[in-house]
Amino acid sequence: MGDKENSGENTAVETIDRDALRTKYREERDKRIRPDANDQYVEASGRFAHFLDDPYTERVDREPLFDEVTVAIIGGGFSGLVTGARLRQAGVEGVRLIEGGGDVGGAWYWNRYPGAMCDTAAMVYLPLLEETGHVPTMKYTFAPEIIRQAQLIAHKFGLYDNALFSTEVTEHRWDEATSRWIIRTNRGDEIRARFVSMGTGPLHRPKLPGIPGIETFARHSFHTSRWDYGYTGGDPSGAVMEKLSDKRVGIIGTGATAVQCIPYLARAAQELFVFQRTPSSIDVRNNHPIDPEWFADLEPGWQGRWLMNFATLQSGGFADEDLVKDGWTDISQRIRDRVIADGGDLSPASMRRAYEDSDDEKMTEIRLRVDAVVGNREAAEALKPWYRQLCKRPCFHDEYLQAYNLPNVHLVDTRGQGVERIDETGVWVDGSHYELDCLIFASGFEVGTEYERRSGFETFGRDGLSLSKHWDDGMQTMHGIHVRGFPNLFIVGVTQAANLISNVTQNLTEAATTIAAIVTQALATGADEVEVSAEAERAWMKLLEGTSETFLADPDCTPGYYNNEGRPMGSREQLFSSRYPEGAVAYFAFIDAWRNAGTFEGLEFRERSS
Numbered sequence: 001m002g003d004k005e006n007s008g009e010n011t012a013v014e015t016i017d018r019d020a021l022r023t024k025y026r027e028e029r030d031k032r033i034r035p036d037a038n039d040q041y042v043e044a045s046g047r048f049a050h051f052l053d054d055p056y057t058e059r060v061d062r063e064p065l066f067d068e069v070t071v072a073i074i075g076g077g078f079s080g081l082v083t084g085a086r087l088r089q090a091g092v093e094g095v096r097l098i099e100g101g102g103d104v105g106g107a108w109y110w111n112r113y114p115g116a117m118c119d120t121a122a123m124v125y126l127p128l129l130e131e132t133g134h135v136p137t138m139k140y141t142f143a144p145e146i147i148r149q150a151q152l153i154a155h156k157f158g159l160y161d162n163a164l165f166s167t168e169v170t171e172h173r174w175d176e177a178t179s180r181w182i183i184r185t186n187r188g189d190e191i192r193a194r195f196v197s198m199g200t201g202p203l204h205r206p207k208l209p210g211i212p213g214i215e216t217f218a219r220h221s222f223h224t225s226r227w228d229y230g231y232t233g234g235d236p237s238g239a240v241m242e243k244l245s246d247k248r249v250g251i252i253g254t255g256a257t258a259v260q261c262i263p264y265l266a267r268a269a270q271e272l273f274v275f276q277r278t279p280s281s282i283d284v285r286n287n288h289p290i291d292p293e294w295f296a297d298l299e300p301g302w303q304g305r306w307l308m309n310f311a312t313l314q315s316g317g318f319a320d321e322d323l324v325k326d327g328w329t330d331i332s333q334r335i336r337d338r339v340i341a342d343g344g345d346l347s348p349a350s351m352r353r354a355y356e357d358s359d360d361e362k363m364t365e366i367r368l369r370v371d372a373v374v375g376n377r378e379a380a381e382a383l384k385p386w387y388r389q390l391c392k393r394p395c396f397h398d399e400y401l402q403a404y405n406l407p408n409v410h411l412v413d414t415r416g417q418g419v420e421r422i423d424e425t426g427v428w429v430d431g432s433h434y435e436l437d438c439l440i441f442a443s444g445f446e447v448g449t450e451y452e453r454r455s456g457f458e459t460f461g462r463d464g465l466s467l468s469k470h471w472d473d474g475m476q477t478m479h480g481i482h483v484r485g486f487p488n489l490f491i492v493g494v495t496q497a498a499n500l501i502s503n504v505t506q507n508l509t510e511a512a513t514t515i516a517a518i519v520t521q522a523l524a525t526g527a528d529e530v531e532v533s534a535e536a537e538r539a540w541m542k543l544l545e546g547t548s549e550t551f552l553a554d555p556d557c558t559p560g561y562y563n564n565e566g567r568p569m570g571s572r573e574q575l576f577s578s579r580y581p582e583g584a585v586a587y588f589a590f591i592d593a594w595r596n597a598g599t600f601e602g603l604e605f606r607e608r609s610s
C-alpha cells in the first residue's frame with residue numbers, strides 16, 4: 001500500500017488498495033482503544049480547579065443581586081447572544097445574560113490562544129452579519145475578530161445593559177408556587193426569571209488528560225483555553241511570545257486547537273516538544289481577504305442563502321453552486337460528482353460507495369501532502385492520519401506541518417499510546433524523559449463526558465427533579481429545545497435537532513428564532529407556563545430513534561470524542577448525539593414551518609394552577 005500511496009501525485013481512487021487501507025485503519029484504531037474511554041479524562045475541579053481560573057479579566061467584587069427578569073440567558077456565547085438578539089428584535093424587555101467569563105464570546109472568550117481561528121468560513125459562521133453590518137476581513141477569521149462580532153451583537157441589541165459577567169450559575173430551580181426559575185450564582189445572587197434559556201457550551205469547560213503524575217508537575221502549566229500570556233508574552237493577535245525564547249515548552253495534544261497554536265509556539269519557544277497520540281488530518285487552508293466591494297454587492301438576505309447552501313452541501317444534498325467552497329464542502333462535491341458519473345444512482349449503497357471512494361481519495365491526498373511538506377521522514381510518517389476524515393475533527397492549516405521543519409520543533413510520537421507519565425520536571429514517553437519549563441494541555445473539552453460535568457451546574461425542574469438525573473438514560477427533548485418537567489426552560493444547542501456540526505452557529509440561530517417566537521406568544525397570551533406535552537416529547541424521541549447510527553460506529557474509526565472514544569455507543573450516548581432523521585436542511589425547514597404556523601404544536605401554554 002505504501003508504495004502505491006507514495007508513488008506520485010495521482011490519487012485516482014483506482015490506485016488505492018482499499019483492503020490494505022482498511023487493515024491499516026483497523027490496526028491504528030486498535031492501538032488506541034482504551035477500556036477507560038471517556039473516563040481517561042480528569043475534570044478541572046478539586047486540585048485541578050485552578051485550570052478554570054479566568055486569566056483575562058480581573059474579578060471585581062460586587063453586591064449580590066435579588067431581582068426578577070423576563071428571560072435569563074445562561075451563557076454569553078453565540079447561543080446566548082443570538083437568543084438575546086432575537087428576543088430583543090421581537091420587542092421582549094428584561095433580558096439578562098449571565099456569563100462566567102468577563103465578557104461575551106463564550107468559547108471564543110476563553111479560547112484566545114495564539115492563532116485561534118474558525119475553521120468554518122466567516123460568511124456562514126459569524127452570526128447576524130447582515131444585522132450588525134460587519135464585513136468579515138478574511139474567508140476564515142481569527143478569534144479577535146470573532147469576539148468583536150460577539151461584542152457587536154451584544155451592543156447592537158442592548159445585551160450589555162443588564163448583563164452579569166464573571167458570574168457562574170451554581171444552580172437554578174423551578175419554583176412551582178410562582179412559576180418562576182430561581183437562579184443562584186457564585187456571587188450570592190438570587191435572580192428570579194420567568195423564562196430561562198441555556199446556551200452552556202461545552203467548549204468552555206476544559207478537561208485534562210488522566211496521565212499518571214499529572215498533579216506532580218511543579219513547573220508552569222496551563223490549558224489552551226486559559227492561555228497565560230503573562231507567562232508566554234505575546235497576545236491573541238499573534239504577536240511573538242517573546243518570553244518563551246529561553247524556554248523548553250511541551251504541548252500535549254494535536255487536535256484542532258494544538259494545530260492552530262503550534263506554529264506560533266514553534267516560532268517563539270527555544271525548544272518545542274509536541275507529544276502526539278493521534279495525528280490530525282491537515283487539509284489546505286487557503287485563507288484570503290474578503291473584498292469589501294464584492295461584499296457590498298451582495299443582495300439583502302444573502303446570509304440566509306449562503307447558510308442554506310452550505311447546510312445543503314453538508315447534508316448530502318445537491319445545489320447548483322457551492323458558495324463557500326472549502327474543505328467541508330469539498331468532500332460533498334466529490335461525492336456528488338461520483339454519483340452523477342455513476343448515472344445518478346441515489347441508492348444508499350451507491351451513496352455509501354461514493355462516500356468511501358471520495359474519503360479514500362481525500363485522505364490519500366492529505367497523507368501525500370505530509371510527505372510533500374515535512375522534510376524529516378520519520379516525523380512525516382508519524383504525522384500521517386490513518387482513519388476516515390470525519391472520524392476526528394478535520395483540520396485545515398498552511399503552517400502547521402511546516403512547523404516540523406524548524407530545528408527547535410520536536411515531534412514526540414507516542415505511537416497511539418499517549419504520554420506515559422508526568423513528574424515534577426517533565427514528561428515521560430517510551431522510557432525517555434523530556435525536561436520542560438512549561439507544559440501546555442491542548443487536551444480538549446467536556447464534550448463526551450457526563451452531562452453534569454459538561455454544564456458545571458444543576459437544573460432542578462418540577463418536583464425538584466434534576467436535569468442530569470432526568471437524563472440519566474439519555475437526553476429527552478422536543479426539537480432539542482424543550483424538556484417535559486422543566487417548564488419555561490429552553491435549551492440552545494445542536495443535539496436532537498439539526499446537529500449540523502460543520503456550522504454550529506446556524507443551529508443556534510435557528511433555536512434562538514424559535515425561542516423568541518415562543519416567548520412572544522406566551523407574553524402576548526399571558527401564559528404563565530410553557531411546557532412540552534409528554535406525548536409530543538415522546539413522539540419527537542420516537543422520530544429520532546436510530547439516527548445517531550452513523551459511520552462513526554464504523555470499526556475502522558479511530559477513537560475520539562466524535563465516537564464516544566471508540567466505545568460502542570449505548571442508547572444513552574446515542575440519544576446525546578441523535579438528530580432529525582432527514583438531516584439539517586430538512587430540520588431547518590421543519591422548524592421554520594412549525595414556528596410560523598403559530599400553533600406551537602406540542603407545547604402547552606397555561607396559567608399558573610395555584
Ligand code: NDP
Pocket residue numbers: 032117118119120203209210211252253254255256257258260275276277278393414417418419442443444445559560561
Ligand atoms: P480535542 O479533544 O480535539 O483534542 C485533544 C487532544 O489531546 C487529542 O489530540 C488527544 O489525542 C490528545 N490527548 C488526550 N489525552 C492524551 C494523552 N494521554 N497523551 C497524549 N495526547 C493526549 O481538543 P481540541 O481543543 O483540539 O479541540 C476541541 C474542539 O474544539 C474541536 O474538535 C472543535 O470542535 C473545536 N475547535 C474549533 C475550532 C474552529 O475552528 N471552530 C478551532 C479549534 C477547536 P487523541 O486524538 O489520540 O485522542
